Amino acid sequence: MPRTSATGRQLKLGAVLYGTGGPGDDASWRSPEIPGDASVDIDWYIKLAKQAEAAKFDLMFIVDSQFITPNSPPHYLNRLEPLTLLSAVAVKTTHIGLVGTLTTSYNTPFNLARRLASLDLISHGRAGWNVVATGDGGTAANYSLPEHYDYETRYARALESVKVIQGLWNSYEDDAFPRDRETGQFVDPSRQHRLDHKGQFFQVRGPLNIERSKQGQPVIFQAGDSEGGRDLGAAVGEGIFTFAPTIEAGVAFAQDMRARAAAKGRNPDHLLILPQVRTWIADTEAEAVEQERYERLGRDFSKTQAQFGRPFEWHDFSQYDLDAPFPELGSLGDRSFKTQADRIKAVAKERNLTLRQTVEFFSDQFKSPFIGTPLAVANRIQEWFEAGAFDGVNLHVTVPSDFTRFTDEVLPILRERGVVRSEYEADTLRGNLGLPIPENHWTQARRATEEVQSGLLETS
Structure with missing residues (x-):
């Protein structure tokens, strides 16, 4: 029986692999531990994914954007496309979830549905999708458009896109493929369904030419603190990526998101709050504080101003x-x-x-509260978790030795207290996150019809 925390819950763990350094982190690529081409080095990603899997992380997360300037962070300037990267990692891992960012603003639903479903099958049910409504206005020029979508259009398009994609993922019921060699029946056509969607932004016929995975559908993640972002997350998100500067802000955000989800008829317990955090770990509190201060003071102001x-x-x-x-x-x-x-x-x-x-x-808004000795960082994470400020953390990963201090020195403390798992409970992302498998809505409707018909026969 796995040991659990006093709340009966266990902390979820994600690793955000930034390669050569993301926003506000322009110098980490200079570490001798990081290859200069880490952001396009698949071996680097696989190595860290395996380390995260050995530490029983729920997922690794790949951020993305499709517009750059010479002033973009190093990792943004030269990086692999998320689903291509994650497909390579999938065949070298067995349990860790594989989550990638893909925009609804500059992709069509059918294309997204097929690519994500492919990753879900390649990984045997470990795929996740971070839904974004692209904010970088310059992206429009890379897609032959004269201007970027306005705020309202981006989020309305995102919501419709996700709904269409979820519908396409239900094109086949789970028993659609008998593959019966004796009868010669490969597919049961009554279990294949067209979508025939006609909406504000998309017209999609379907069906999608790929079956569901063992977890049913990829897990939907969403990041966005605006009203539009929160509403989108409450409507479709199962994991919510965010940032909270204080424990009070984290609790307020979690409560707001669950209230919004409940108002939309969803089970608020099926919404996981997973902020990104950065830790600074040293042998003493003073050393950890000095490490954080040294990096902050060492920033190139001109680059910070440009990225501003x-x-x-x-x-x-x-x-x-x-x-x-x-x-x-x-x-x-x-x-x-x-x-x-x-x-x-x-x-x-x-x-x-x-x-x-x-x-x-x-x-300085993103200054981390998780600074100190391994014990101090473990205590702070547990405090936030048990207060309801989050359900898990997405750890900012660049320098491998910093990641090792977290996996080898902080996690054992939390594991001993039952805050994090000792072994995986499942081999799918949904299973490990404790999320239900979405039933195919065609199967649901068919079962309801059969129950009605059965009831009529019994009473006739």
Whole structure:
């Protein structure tokens, strides 16, 4: 019988593999432990995936975007396409979930459904999809469009896209393929179903030419703190990626998301809150604090300033006086990361910040609360978990030795307390996350009809 925490729950674990360093992390690629081409080195990903699997992580997560500038973070400048990468990792692992980011803004539902279902079969039921409504406005020019979709369109399109894809994943019922050599019946045509969707953004006939995996469908993840993002996550998300600066903010976010899910008729217990966290672990508290401080102070301000322009359609802030008040930007950012851009404008105005102060304030917003000795970090993670601030953590992974300190020194403490698992409970992502297998809605309808007919026969 696996030991569990005092709450009866166990912490879920994800590894976000950033290769040569993501936002706010422009220097980690200089570590001698990281290959300069780590973001396109499949052996590097496989090695860390195996390490995470040995530590009984639920999933590895690959972020993505499709627009870059010379000022983008190192990992963004040169990286593998998520599903191609994860398919390679799938054949070298057995239990860890494989989650990739794919946009609904610049993909069609049929194509997404087929690619994700293929990963789900290749991995024997370990696929997950991080749904994003692309914020980077420059992406439109890479897809032959004159301008990026506006905020409302992006999220409406995302919701319809997910619903269409889930419908396509039900094209075949689970018993659709008898594969009976004696009778010559390969498929039961009564178990194959067209979608015939006609909506605001998509018209999709179907059926999809691929069967369901042992977990039914890939797990749906979603990241977005805006109203549109929260509503989308509450409607379709099973895992919610986020960031919370304080335990109180984490609890409030989790409560809000579960309330939204319940209002949409969903079981709120089928929604897992999984923020990204970064840990700083050392032999003493002072050493860990100094490590974090050293990296923060060592940032190249010019690069931080350049990347600060991303929510504003990569606006060039170098044209302004750094010590003058934050500039008036009007509607700039409305077709990019609108919620983030609006918050930056509001905070700068409310606090009367200069441009320099604004850049510094928001670059420090993601300062980690998980800093200290292995025991201190374990204690803090358990505190947040048991308070309901999250159901699991997505660990920011770059330098391998830092990851090893977490897997070899923090996790044993949490494992001894029953907070994290000692062994996998299942061999699918849904099974390990404790999420139900979605029943094929055609099977559901057929069963309901058969029950009615059976009842009529019994009473006749």
